[in-house]
Amino acid sequence: MPESIIRDYGWAEEGVLKIQWVQDHMPILKEIRRDFETRQPFKGKRVGICLHLEAKTAYLATVIKAGGAEVAVCGSNPLSTQDDVCAGLVSLGVTVYARHGCPPEEYTSFLHKVLDTRPHLIIDDGGDLVHLLHTERKELLPDIIGGAEETTTGILRLKAMERDGVLAFPMVAVNDGYCKHLFDNRYGTGQSTWDGIMRTTNLTICGKTVVVAGYGWCGKGIAARAKGLGARVIVTEVNPIHANEALMDGFEVMPMVEAAKYGDIFVTATGCANVIRGEHFKVMKDGAILANAGHFDVEINKKDLQAMAQTRRVARRNVEEFRLPDGRRLYLLAEGRLVNIAAADGHPAEIMDLTFALQALSLDYVLKNKGQLPPKVISVPWEIDREVASLRLRSLGVKIDTLTPEQEKYLASWRHD
Structure with missing residues (x-):
């Protein structure tokens, strides 16, 4: 992967400490990471990520990397980029193009730098990567398998592209997942x-x-x-x-x-x-x-x-x-x-654990179903939402009821005695 472009490599130690702190409070992603390390689902694949570049996003990037991917990351907002986290992430083996407060032209150049790595899969926040792929970087479209979108704004842009018949690959609407909008967006x-x-x-x-x-x-x-x-x-x-x-x-x-x-x-x-x-x-x-x-x-x-x-x-x-x-x-x-x-550190780590778990599993889902998904906005599969919710309860030591065979039969039938 090309060399990163960040503010100061000397801030890596402080950035790694921030990443380690959120890692200790994101048990769902930790469980997914263990699975990815074993399965290596992204081995041989390149992943481009455009998200708010702070500690929780950095941990997500390392989880995707642990699954075998080469990962390149840029920030989705110049003011949300944390320079120490960027340095820490580079020290953990992820390519980063981001600087806090960078001017608009540099911000756009960083988006292009991520696309220069010719990603197969993308995680987007606001649709900037997808927009460039469909306008200035169309030559990269044949390489793209699909991706996932983080925000309401990004999904609105994706749906407009789908309506116009121009969306060239499947994008999972992570923002619309239950474990995203019910918890991340609200709490x-x-x-x-x-x-x-x-x-x-x-x-x-x-x-x-x-x-x-x-x-x-x-x-x-x-x-x-x-x-x-x-x-x-x-x-x-x-x-x-x-x-x-x-x-x-x-x-x-x-x-x-x-x-x-x-x-x-x-x-x-x-x-x-x-x-x-x-x-x-x-x-x-x-x-x-x-x-x-x-x-x-x-x-x-x-x-x-x-x-x-x-x-x-x-x-x-x-x-x-x-x-x-x-x-x-x-x-x-x-x-x-x-x-x-x-002006702050974003959502709490425990909340982003749910959202980024959806991101990681949605990316895995897109890759597993390569060539089988239409070039549309795809809903988060119900099984993934349930898995993420179940992993969180397990991490908290909370148990819930399960349906008996008789109850399952009752719910599945329209005939009742």
Whole structure:
């Protein structure tokens, strides 16, 4: 494999310590690693990975490598890349192209570097690798067996490609797996988003009004944790079903243009663009805090905010103050990027253990079924979801009931005496 491009190889020891810490708290992946080491399912294969490059992702990369693969990794967000982890991962035998805070042109070059290794399998986060493979790097398509996608945003892009008839290989929608959206999106995003906001601002949440844009699984977790921290919570939505769910969960629901008047803290989690824009900035309180928990930095319209601002300054690390002509100050966290990982350490290790177990087993599934899967967005097989859930319970020492033969027969039949 080509030489890595990282910030400083001298930080390897600190990075390895971080990787070892999460490894000790990710028992599902540890079990899968033992299986991969025995079976060597990826022997002779090259795997390209684009994910938030921190300790938990690094451990996933080593698990795939333990299965016999040559692995090349780049970051899916410049601000979430941790340089010490990159160095640690290189020392463990994985090729890495990533630097914290790299400019857009270098970020894109790192994506290309991963593709230059001519991967057979990919793990993507937001669809950047897949997009390049279908636009600028089409010559690599014959080598691609398939892959797995991590995020809601990425799956939306993949489904659009499928509808247009251009998706050239199967991609497993890991984000839609039960053990992903029920736990990672809800409990992981719920905890890590507030971890990022509180670390960055050093302010209380209790007594404030929090506006959560989007009530999908991520929004549910963010709203629930805000409520638990003592905030008044308002939800904005475009989906009437989700809006009803928010109401029944005890939250206020209103359009963003109304909610903008009340919010002290705004968190976007929709996967859409321009969720908070000029018309909303005009009516916000002095001191309102703006944070994004969606994949791309497009949910808060930064161009509108910049155009309206009379002055800008860095108020503290990861906090930029925009002072409007009337004197009101709006604070944007982490440049509008994913606040939970651009300004913190991302989801807890135990949560990502579930998600990355799905990633590893989904990649194994794609390879086992080489040539048999259509070039479409593929659901995570139910057997994989159940296996991951069962492995977690086993790691916790939790036992559950099993159906008796009589019960199985009852559930399988429409005839009952």
